[in-house]
Every structure is written in C-alpha cells, then in structure tokens.
Amino acid sequence: MPHDHTDHPHALLPPEPALRVKALETILTRKGLIDPAALDEIIDTYQNKIGPQNGASVVARAWSDPAFKAALLENADPVLADLGFYGRQGEHMVVVENTPNQHNMVVCTLCSCYPWPLLGIPPGWYKSDAYRARAVREPRKVLADFGVTLPEGTAVRVWDSTAEVRYLVLPMRPEGTEAMTEEELAALVSRDSMIGTDLPKVPA
Amino acid sequence: MSRLHDMGGRFGDGPVVPEAADAAVFEQDWHARALAVTLACGALGKWNIDISRHARERLSPKDYSRFSYYEKWISALADLLVETGVLTSEDLTGESGSSPHDLASKALKADQVAGVLAKGGPADRPSDVPVLFAPGTKVMTRAIAENTAVDGGHTRLPSYVAGAQGEILRLHGTHVLPDSNAHGLGEAPEPLYAVVFKASELWQHPEHPDDEVVLDLWQSYLAPAPAGREQGV
Numbered sequence: 153m154p155h156d157h158t159d160h161p162h163a164l165l166p167p168e169p170a171l172r173v174k175a176l177e178t179i180l181t182r183k184g185l186i187d188p189a190a191l192d193e194i195i196d197t198y199q200n201k202i203g204p205q206n207g208a209s210v211v212a213r214a215w216s217d218p219a220f221k222a223a224l225l226e227n228a229d230p231v232l233a234d235l236g237f238y239g240r241q242g243e244h245m246v247v248v249e250n251t252p253n254q255h256n257m258v259v260c261t262l263c264s265c266y267p268w269p270l271l272g273i274p275p276g277w278y279k280s281d282a283y284r285a286r287a288v289r290e291p292r293k294v295l296a297d298f299g300v301t302l303p304e305g306t307a308v309r310v311w312d313s314t315a316e317v318r319y320l321v322l323p324m325r326p327e328g329t330e331a332m333t334e335e336e337l338a339a340l341v342s343r344d345s346m347i348g349t350d351l352p353k354v355p356a
Numbered sequence: 357m358s359r360l361h362d363m364g365g366r367f368g369d370g371p372v373v374p375e376a377a378d379a380a381v382f383e384q385d386w387h388a389r390a391l392a393v394t395l396a397c398g399a400l401g402k403w404n405i406d407i408s409r410h411a412r413e414r415l416s417p418k419d420y421s422r423f424s425y426y427e428k429w430i431s432a433l434a435d436l437l438v439e440t441g442v443l444t445s446e447d448l449t450g451e452s453g454s455s456p457h458d459l460a461s462k463a464l465k466a467d468q469v470a471g472v473l474a475k476g477g478p479a480d481r482p483s484d485v486p487v488l489f490a491p492g493t494k495v496m497t498r499a500i501a502e503n504t505a506v507d508g509g510h511t512r513l514p515s516y517v518a519g520a521q522g523e524i525l526r527l528h529g530t531h532v533l534p535d536s537n538a539h540g541l542g543e544a545p546e547p548l549y550a551v552v553f554k555a556s557e558l559w560q561h562p563e564h565p566d567d568e569v570v571l572d573l574w575q576s577y578l579a580p581a582p583a584g585r586e587q588g589v
C-alpha cells in the first residue's frame with residue numbers, strides 16, 4: 153500500500169467540497185462503479201430508518217425488564233441481534249450501565265467510531281476536534297458544555313472506542329417513572345444520554 | 357512521531373457545541389452524498405476499513421486540519437481510488453473517457469444496500485495467539501505509540517496512553533489487528549482487551565481522583581506491568 157506522498161490525487165478534484173463530492177460521484181457513475189440509486193438508498197436508511205430511536209427502545213426495555221437488562225449487560229450482541237439492531241458499525245456491542253457511583257461517556261479520539269445500528273450517524277459535535285481531544289482528559293468540563301453536572305461522588309469512566317467494539321451507555325432510570333410504559337420511557341431517552349453527554353429527561 | 361488524528365488529550369480546542377435533538381442527520385446535502393459514495397465504493401472490494409482509516413490519517417497535516425469531516429472522507433477516498441488503481445489521475449481531471457470499468461459488475465445496487473448494511477463487517481476471527489492476560493491483570497502499554505512493522509504506519513494505540521499502566525477489564529475475543537490489516541500484511545487476529553486506566557496515570561491534572569479512561573487495546577500493544585508498580589488501578 154502506498155504511504156505518505158506529497159502529491160495527493162484529491163488535489164486534482166475541485167477544491168470546494170460540495171463540488172469535489174459531485175465531481176467524484178459523476179466520474180464513478182459514468183464508469184459504472186457506483187449507482188446513484190444505491191446512494192439514495194444508503195442516505196434514506198440513515199436519514200429515516202436507523203437512528204437514536206433504536207437505542208432508546210433498548211434502554212426503555214432494559215429499564216422495564218430486569219432479565220432483558222441482565223442479558224444485555226452480560227452479552228449484548230445476541231440480544232440486539234434478536235431485535236434486528238445488528239449491522240454495519242455495530243457488529244460488536246458492549247452496553248455500559250450508569251450508576252450513582254459511575255457515569256459512562258463514549259468517545260473515539262482517533263476517528264469517529266459510533267454504534268450506527270442503535271444511534272445512526274454521529275452528530276457533528278461527536279466528530280469535532282474539541283470533543284475528540286477533550287473528552288478523555290476533562291470529561292466534566294465537556295459535560296458542562298452540555299449543561300450536565302454530576303454529583304461529587306460520581307466517578308466518570310470514559311470509553312475511547314479504539315477498536316471495532318462499539319459502546320452504548322445505559323442511563324439511570326429517572327425517579328417518578330414507575331408507572332410509565334416502555335414507549336413513554338423511550339421518549340425520555342435522548343441520543344446524547346446514550347453517548348453519556350446528557351441525562352434522561354425527568355418527567356414533569 | 358504522531359499524526360494529527362491522534363488528538364486525545366490535546367489542549368486548546370475550545371468548547372464542544374451540542375446540537376438540538378431535531379437537528380438534521382446531514383447538515384448539508386453533500387455530506388450525505390460523501391458518506392454514501394464512500395460506503396458504495398467500499399463494495400468494490402479494493403480495501404478494508406483499516407486501509408480507509410489510514411488513508412484519512414495520511415492526509416497531510418495541513419489538509420487534515422483545514423478539511424471538514426466529510427471533506428476528509430471524500431479526499432481520502434479519491435486518494436485511495438487512485439492508489440488502488442481503480443481510477444487514474446486523468447480520470448479525476450476529467451481527461452479520460454467514460455467507458456464501463458472492469459469493476460463495474462461489483463458496483464453496489466440499490467436492492468443490495470439493506471442487506472449489505474445489515475450484514476456489517478465483523479472484525480472477530482479465530483486466532484492461535486494464546487490469551488496472555490485475565491481480567492484484573494496489571495499491564496503496561498508500549499512506550500512508543502507507533503506501528504512496529506511499518507514506519508509511520510497505522511495503529512490504534514493513541515499516544516496519550518503510551519507507556520501507561522492499566523488493568524485488564526475484559527477480553528473481547530480475538531480481532532483483526534489494524535496495524536497489519538491496514539498495510540496488506542494480513543488480518544493477524546490476536547486477543548483484544550478493554551483496558552482501564554486511572555485518569556491520574558494519563559494526565560498531570562486529572563479532574564477527579566476516581567475518574568478512569570478505558571481503551572480497547574490489542575495484546576501486542578501490552579506487556580505485563582513490572583513488579584513494584586502496584587499503585588496503579
């Protein structure tokens with residue numbers, strides 16, 4: 153595999169990013185190497201079908217069903233596969249549980265690894281230099297950027313996704329939700345709470 | 357000794373800016389196209405995930421820092437397409453014809469997308485490398501966070517954790533080694549562990565004495581912790 157070189161071929165394409173993408177898409181389509189209809193299908197999948205609602209339904213079920221939660225924390229892959237939440241960028245899942253003593257937060261400092269089948273495509277901030285650089289060194293200051301303050305007695309454990317294992321945070325179930333259905337509970341679970349930069353909404 | 361993508365712990369990046377829960381999945385239409393073109397080209401079978409990550413990391417430091425996220429994707433993709441011989445420089449400048457390509461039969465079709473995305477690409481493989489560490493074992497990471505086989509090569513050992521002592525938290529099984537797979541040197545599967553480090557082992561000024569960082573690290577990144585260093589996790 154070629155390595156570092158100074159004359160990167162990408163410089164031959166138009167510099168403006170939207171035009172650069174369009175130019176490459178056009179070249180590849182003309183040669184029959186990509187199918188625009190397949191691109192539309194990929195985009196539709198991540199825009200409309202796969203997203204944080206998947207993860208929220210898993211969290212709500214874990215809050216409601218102790219046996220499900222135990223199985224999920226023990227070995228997530230078969231449990232998630234049963235629900236149809238398996239696939240690209242979610243082949244090896246680990247679910248980590250928040251407790252009064254420990255808050256979990258997920259980052260990928262080297263790129264932007266993220267559990268796509270459960271949360272979809274990562275938000276811009278997750279892919280930002282600021283989050284990638286700071287989450288491991290000063291997670292509490294990063295949480296403050298999200299308006300989250302943890303109790304003094306809660307330790308933070310940051311998971312840096314350096315391999316093909318993907319992490320989902322199981323937040324703590326808020327007080328006052330004992331009578332809620334799974335569907336109602338799922339509505340309390342924000343995307344960011346499953347990354348660990350938010351806490352579930354407390355019902356009014 | 358490192359590249360710009362290896363930014364964990366870096367100072368000076370400013371605040372993280374959260375997004376509204378109902379923000380668009382793709383901020384710009386071309387972001388969506390960049391992602392889709394990249395995924396579709398993966399189906400041509402000319403590279404693996406480690407090769408494509410390394411292509412982004414090999415963008416020059418100047419390009420890596422000035423490009424937005426999906427600009428990195430599309431630019432690294434163009435580089436890979438030429439490096440692997442799928443396209444030529446003349447193709448990129450529009451100076452070649454548009455006759456069908458030898459690889460056109462491999463192009464991802466719309467009706468294959470759902471199946472391909474659902475199937476994924478698992479990274480666990482059988483391996484005869486013996487598992488050396490059990491949960492609870494104290495380990496040290498390599499002192500130099502570089503690829504040991506290829507100068508400037510791909511590795512998933514971040515520099516902020518080089519030479520640090522941690523403790524094995526769990527064994528994930530045996531996984532493809534990116535340091536090898538990114539360079540066409542074979543998948544070389546070996547044990548992969550979650551390893552927990554005290555924040556105070558990594559940072560001069562940790563925020564809280566009980567905070568920890570966990571990384572997924574391959575066995576060849578690790579050695580048994582030397583005796584007498586028991587104050588770690």
